[in-house]
Amino acid sequence: MAKLVPGAVRLRKQIDQRWPKRDRRSDGWIGDKAHSKRRSDHNPDKNGWVHALDIDENMGKRGVWRNGRNARRLANQLRMYAASDLPGSDRVKYIVYEGRIASGTYRSKWWKWRPGNWGHYQHIHISFTKAAQTDRKIWPLPILATSKKQAKHWKANLERGSSQ
Numbered sequence: 001m002a003k004l005v006p007g008a009v010r011l012r013k014q015i016d017q018r019w020p021k022r023d024r025r026s027d028g029w030i031g032d033k034a035h036s037k038r039r040s041d042h043n044p045d046k047n048g049w050v051h052a053l054d055i056d057e058n059m060g061k062r063g064v065w066r067n068g069r070n071a072r073r074l075a076n077q078l079r080m081y082a083a084s085d086l087p088g089s090d091r092v093k094y095i096v097y098e099g100r101i102a103s104g105t106y107r108s109k110w111w112k113w114r115p116g117n118w119g120h121y122q123h124i125h126i127s128f129t130k131a132a133q134t135d136r137k138i139w140p141l142p143i144l145a146t147s148k149k150q151a152k153h154w155k156a157n158l159e160r161g162s163s164q
């Protein structure tokens with residue numbers, strides 16, 4: 001049985017709590033037939049783990065367009081988190097949104113947005129590392145905080161790049 005890595009399940013749960021009525025039509029996790037013909041983190045690995053999650057960019061009510069500003073902030077905070085020393089940051093492999101990709105692949109472009117032909121204008125694609133198979137800790141992204149105090153704390157950590 002294919003299953004989404006627990007780290008991704010936790011992230012999606014936090015996003016759903018933050019925007020309970022968000023549009024999920026572009027959400028996804030397990031690969032369809034087209035995906036399975038190519039290499040994709042949406043395809044289950046040999047143990048059934050799926051290492052990718054798509055989050056619809058519309059955080060407003062289904063059908064009510066909310067301009068993607070929140071999605072852009074979310075994608076950006078994920079990128080900053082991935083580049084930080086914060087616990088759990090090693091769970092992110094790469095992020096794609098609005099034609100740009102960010103990853104830890106190239107030293108000179110380390111977790112910077114790289115423009116290109118990367119597609120994904122309806123959803124944010126997040127690929128996860130093996131660490132997300134066991135690490136289900138909370139994602140400390142300010143936009144997902146449940147209180148002002150927490151948001152402030154997480155924002156300071158994210159900007160510092162560590163919790164020290």
Ligand SMILES: [Zn+2]
Pocket residue numbers: 042052053054124125126
């Ligand atoms: Zn995807």
